[in-house]
Amino acid sequence: MSSILAGLRSLLPSRDDYRGLKTGWRGDLVAGLTVGIVALPLALAFGVSSGVGAEAGLITAIVAGLVAAVFGGSNVQVSGPTGAMVVVLAPIVVLHGPGAVAVVSLMAGLMVVAAGIFRLGRAVSYIPWPVIEGFTAGIGIIIFLQQVPAALGVENTGHSSNAVVAAWQTLTEASWPAALLPLAAVAAVALIMLLLDRFVPGFPSSFAAILIVSVVAVLMGSQLPNIGELPSSLPAPTLPAFDGAMLASLAGPAAAVAALVAIESLLSARVAATIADTGPVNADRELFGQGLASVASGLFGGMPATGAIARTAVNVRSGARTRVAAIVHALALLLVVLVAAPIVGAIPLAALAGVLMMTAARMVSWQTAKRVFSSGKSSAATFAITLLITVSVDLVVAVGIGVAVAAFFALRTLGNMSGATREPLPGEAAPGDERIALFRVEGSLFFGAADRLVEAISDEEGVEVAILRLSDLQIIDATGANALAGLVTSLERRGVTVLIKGVQAHHRTLLERLGVIRSLRDPHHLFDELEPALDHARDHIRRAS
Template identity: 80%
Template sequence: MSALLSGLRALLPTRADYRGARISWRADLVAGLTVGIVALPLALAFGVSSGVGAEAGLVTAIVAGLVAAVFGGSNVQVSGPTGAMVVVLAPIVVLHGVGAVAVVSLMAGVLVVAAGIFRLGRAVSYIPWPVIEGFTAGIGIIIFLQQVPAALGVEAGGHSSNAVVAAWQVVTEASWPAALLPLAAVAGVALIMVLLGRIAPAIPASFVAILAVSIVTVLAGSPLTTIGTLPSSLPAPSLPALDPATLTALAGPAVAVAALAAIESLLSARVAATIADTGQVNADRELFGQGLASIASGFFGGMPATGAIARTAVNVRSGARTRLAAVIHALALLLVVLVAAPVVGAIPLAALSGVLMMTAARMVSPATIGRVLRSSRSSVAVFAVTLFVTVAFDLVIAVGIGLAVAAFFALRTLSRMSDATREVLPGPAAPGDERIALFTVHGSLFFGAADRLVDQISEAPDVAVVVLRLSDVQIIDATGANALAELVSALERRGVTVLIKGVRPEHRRLLEQLGVIRSLRDPGHLFTELAPALDHARDHVRREAASQ
């Protein structure tokens, strides 16, 4: 019990979290305000794109952003609604309604908190780079396609749940030339973001683009659909309906959302740690904090939250050094709700689509794809499979399949590196040496290579003694140990004496448990040095020859 309490205390905030704020508070203030400006259009856009509305996006950015900043495990992580989460939530809204999102947020938050408590934070380090890049590129493609309805002025509902099919349906249904007007707004946003990105990269291009297009739209009296009325305060917290039928129906989506929230948050925190020296990331605490953030967001009618890679990068590059910057970002967005809700409500939805299309385009990095394509063929295959499954089926399934494909290629490579080589006996030749087979096993004796190694050893012709050198074996799993036991038993039944040399201490217990040692004709046939093993083998051959 004391260990559990001690572990929980390690996941809670401490005064040390703000130790450097006395020195860096000015930089944190500037960074927080900058990120707040960048996050505003994204929070609105992700809320609209997911189907729960701009208000839910803002609520998530404020509530979840504040909670994650205080309880998370990164000093500079900025959390809120993200494109990847939108991709998962949009089908949930279609199937279960808007109210289901708050329930999913609570359920997923509880799962992510549990993952932090049970120390699963290191799991993201096992995701290979090609899987991450394929996953990211796939998300970018889906986000882009999901914005096609708003970009062409078509209602998003009533289309296929697959983003590719739905985008094609929207293009065929669009009313031309009326669709040119929202398309022009999208193009205007994209043009401003590209130009500002090249001319003045320090200026928050998405905010300026939306502001410019919104002003033109209002002055021109354009009929473009806008966000509409937004509340001038946060909604009161409340517990959504949690009846058994709802919980059962949303169990699967909640697991998918929790997995995505954990993966994306930990990846974002890891990326932030590589940009600048802002302190270590406590992966378990990060999960704990992100889970609490999603729970809090659900109580306020928001969406599940994750760490946002783009906003976190802006935060770090703007000079943030402590979590105070992320707190200020959330408070700045709260100020927007309290003071400027009517102004924000006048933003055209097409302008938000333009921001998300540009965000999505940046997620599909040609430079990164080029690096993948220049790497190994197995990496290209893993990337392509993950990308395809992400776009065609499901994000979380894509990560699972990508991991499976990556594991297959890794095991194949490891298997090819494993070998059993018959060697010439060292020292001066002695009569009968031809009847002694010395095999050195290299690499790993595991389920992917065990059968092939056993075949190589068992095919040695006309020998009386087999000496197995296992000192170079790096890994032995249960399958490999069992195969080795069967090999020893088979050779002994054929009248071949087996001697084993160089069992590593970390392998000995497994070999004993699975009967490898017991399969030897004599317990003394286990050696730590090669010379005594060869002396024993030669003595055995001499005795056998003398008895014939």
């Protein structure tokens, strides 16, 4: 019981979370304000792009950002709405309506909280690098395609939930030359961001681009569609309406959202830990905190939240050392809602689309893709398959299949490194040695390599005694042990006496349980050293002659 309580305490905030605040509070304050400026346009854009509105995106950045900062497992993680989440939520909005998002946020949040409690935080470490890069590139492509309607001034209603199909439908519906105006706004945002990033690195280029384009649009009396009216305060928390049928229909989408929250948040926290020495990351607590953040966001009418890699990186590089920076970021966004809601409401949707298109383009790194493809055919195939399934099917399915493909290639490589090799008998030759076969079994004897071992040894002819050297066998699973038992039984039926040498202590229990030892003609045919086994084999040949 005490260990359970200690485990639960490790998921809760403590004084150690703010250990560096006395010396680093200035850096935290500056970093929090900086990342708040960066997060504002992204929060608005992700809310609009997901179909639930700019208000929901802003609420998520504030509420979830604050809760995750306090309860999360990283000292510098910044959380809120993200592009990957938009990709998952957009089809949910199309199928179930905007009201379902808050319910999904609650359901997914509780799942992620449970994952933290049950210590599943280390699971993300099993996702291979090519899968992560393929997943990220696929998300970037989808986000870019999702902005096509806003970039062309087309109402995004009645389109397919698949981003590729929806983008094509938009292109066929666009009204020319009216579409040139929103396209010009998108191009202006992209150009401003490129120039600022080139000549003023570190400056919040997305915020500046939206500000400039919005001011120009207002001064010119442009008819570009804008965000519209935003509330001047946060709504009161309330439980969204739902029923049993709704919960059943949303169970699958909620599980997909929960998986995405866990994967993206843990990856983001891991990336942050590599940028600067900002303290350890508690993966289980990160899940716990991100789950609570999504629950809180859902209660306020927001979206599910995850750790945001780009904003977290800005936070760290701006000098953040404690979670106070992420708290300041959330409070800065709250101040925008309280003071500047009417101004924010005038931002053109095309300007937000431009920001997201630039964000998406940066997610698709050609240099990273080149590195993946140059690292081997298996990595390239894993990357490509993950990317294609991400774009064409589903994000979580893509990760699952990507991991399965990577596992297949890894097992194939492991299997190719395993096998049985016939070796010459040591020492001086004796009469009848040609009827004795010494096999070195090495590597891994598992379900992917067991058949190859059986074929290699069974194909030998003219053998009366077979010695199996297992001392170099590193891994053996149930399939391998069962195949080995079947091999021994088959050889003994053919009149071949089998001797086994060098069974490692940690393999012995499995071999005994699956009948490998029992399948030997005599229990004394098990040896620790090669010399006694060879003496026994030669004695057997002499007696049989």
